[in-house]
Amino acid sequence: MHADLLPLLKQHFGYSEFRSGQHAVIEAALAGQDSFVLMPTGGGKSLCYQLPALLLPQVTIVVSPLMSLMKDQVDALKANGIAAEFVNSSLSREQVLQVFARLRQGTLKLLYVAPERLLQPQFLDRLQDVGVSLFAIDEAHCISQWGHDFRPDYMALALLKQRFASVPVMALTATADSATRQDILQQLNLQQPYVHLGSFDRPNIRYTVQEKFRPTEQLISYLQQQDGASGIVYCSSRRKVDELTEQLKQRGFNAAAYHAGLSSDERNQVQDAFKRDDYQLIVATVAFGMGVNKSNIRFVVHFELPRTIEAYYQETGRAGRDGVPAEAMLLFDPADIGRMKRWLDNEENQQRAEVTWQRFLAMAAFAEAQTCRRQVLLNYFGEARQTRCGNCDICLQPPQQFNATELAQKALSCVYRVGQSFGMHHVIEVLRGGHSQKITELGHDKLSTWGLGKDLSHDYWLSILRQLIHFGLLQQDITAHSVLKLQPAARPVLRGETELMLAVPRLQSVKREPERRAVQKYDRLLFARLKALRKRIAERDDVPPFVVFSDASLIDMCQQLPTDKASLLAVSGVGQTKLARYGADFLDEIADYLAADASSAAGG
Structure with missing residues (x-):
């Protein structure tokens, strides 16, 4: 060396x-x-x-x-x-x-x-x-x-x-x-x-996929668990970015929009404010890309399915660049697959369309996978991995299977009774015994399948129907308003000749496990004080906070509790230049905190 x-x-x-x-x-x-x-x-x-x-x-x-x-x-x-x-x-x-x-x-x-x-x-x-x-x-x-x-x-x-x-x-x-x-x-x-x-593995990132039911509420529920940490929410269109940003602001989130429809000055202002931790959330199209050099992004959410695994990997990789635990959450609607197919059918260059379609199918397979997410990702990049990662939704809560034959028969019969001429939501309304004007006018409240599934929620039935499509028992006809059509594979299930096992619908996000997510144990109150000090110094020096010290360095300080220059120099990310420039301020803050802690303990 x-x-x-x-x-x-x-x-x-x-x-x-x-x-x-x-x-x-x-x-x-x-x-x-x-x-x-x-x-x-x-x-x-x-x-x-x-x-x-x-x-x-x-x-x-x-x-x-x-x-x-x-x-x-x-x-x-x-x-x-x-x-x-x-x-x-x-x-x-x-x-x-x-x-x-x-x-x-x-x-x-x-x-x-x-x-x-x-x-x-x-x-x-x-x-x-x-x-x-x-x-x-x-x-x-x-x-x-x-x-x-x-x-x-x-x-x-x-x-x-x-x-x-x-x-x-x-x-x-x-x-x-x-x-x-x-x-x-x-x-x-x-x-x-x-x-x-090098390995494509980012072991500090937890990969989670949620089936879409009420996406905005699902997103808000997820963001409320993030304790004000920095994150990015990716959307596929400028319109969706603007809509979602407004909804999040109305719910009290410190969010800003970023897309190519904004002026260069507006985009630069948003990006600079995010880097300086003035915004918690950026809602963006993929235009918010390679220029994101911010090490303390704790989560990335995809509100829609990305077009390729490469894009997904690159965008989720913006979380946790400092090595501290981070999360990647994808909201997935299987109908995205049909929408992509329709869009590609209009592509003039059919060779390019075919490559794009194959890459998109690989992304869809990742979202639909019932096996370890990290294995799917790494195998895609040619990095064979046989062991499960233990840090994705599939590993943390393996999908439970149940005998869904009777439910499938109800759903398939209902599709047949409504003449194979309606989409998922109408079929679900009939199953749940709905009284809408449309159902009454069509006489669908007189069908034998009306109300057969009233004890289950709309979202539960939505998951069941999506799985029946995924298993090839039903097909959505994208040329005719996505109406449901029975497929030959449905016959043996309808006749009771075969059993059908499906995954129990997961209607809530994977339970957060703080002790598993927070690999490092450290004093959260001291960390908050050091973050506030870092922000003040960053504003004084006109640099982003992570340029002063990364989250990983602050966590290391909280664990080691340095009391002098020699012990501060032992902290990861502290070199001679930063020791000279910032050392005294951080040592004073730690000493003040420890003194107040000791005084409080003595008083108690």
Whole structure:
């Protein structure tokens, strides 16, 4: 191991050891070797180029797709005492010239740029004049036509190997299947690269899927359990984002909307306020994406089914980047599958439509799975996993099966009696003995199946009917207002020739198990005080709170209760620069808390 690596790791980043894979990638970069790095979000990708940049003689150029992402990373590096800057359109001409002056003087260790800026001929000429030690291409899946976030600007990065043949290139991504990985290596023309394929597993994230019944109320119930923690709610349309944001505000949640229909200034204001913990919740379309560099997001909710597992994985990965327990909750309506099929039927490029459909079916299979969610995810990415994770809804509360033959016969008979001409909600109303004007006018209150299921709730029957569709006994005719049609597989069940086992409908969310979720035990009152102090310091220094210290560092402080600089330096994430900058404030806060606690105990 390079002798300076561990001291630099502790001094600037506050860590005493490397995470899995980091050290080998760093050594490859220092040896001048190209590399491809696949690590999950929160796995420590950025350290793979930030640390060697401190030891390399010339500047490290980091290609990043979003301005806000650059600013956050540069703010965090500066807070760690590292000479870093960015160049993009948010800077004035004067500011850009100041960065270039530092580049010429050789005082910059890292410079962040967008691909469009990097590939300007004048910029490339300037870099050749000053010399480059390493190119790090973040979000490298953007270069691939198979990637889920393809960006044409990234394609031209192949030029780097032509202009800077001897400079190593490091390509980094959190999500890339086999086809995307091969495309990245080929497009960038990486020469005998060191390849690190990290695990896709994010063990600190709990995956939960809830069947949709009353989605807004289900969401509100879930959010009320979150104790004011930071979270994102993803919706599929701008209209739904605006509607849901308004509903949540009316219910007292500190929420803001984010989508491409807002102006650039509005989007930036919302994102900055969220990063500074001024908003608890962002309700967003997928436009709220890669620029989210906020380590203390505790949960991500998908209000509708995402289109691909890659997108789902990337979006849920925004929770728990600090390694502290986090949650990913998906609200799933099987009718989303039919809606997607109708949308793709209008796609002109049938080859693209077929690929999109297959990827969507994989996402739907994840939502409908009765096996460990994490196994489904990891197996999709080619990471075979046979053991259950113990931290998803299926593992925590395995679905219970019951003999549903009699219920199925009632439901199937009712579909037959109404002439196979009505949708789920009408069938349920008949089963439950409804007296609506429509039922009375049609004479459906005279049917033999009317009221046969009045002892069960609407949502219970909805789950049963969805399962009958899933098992192929019923079909929703999406060409005719989703009316229910009997299928051949329904006959033996109706005749009593075969038994049918279904899952007991899960009408409430999985019970939260605080002791299992909170892997770390720590003083919650002290944590709240340290969070408040962090917020005050962040506002004073004009940086997001997580740049001061991550939640993981605050939790470690609550566990270790440091009383002097030496013991504070032993806390994860506390390096020499942050010790000098913030140490006294946090030591005073901890000492005040402990003194008040001791006084209270003595008085008691």
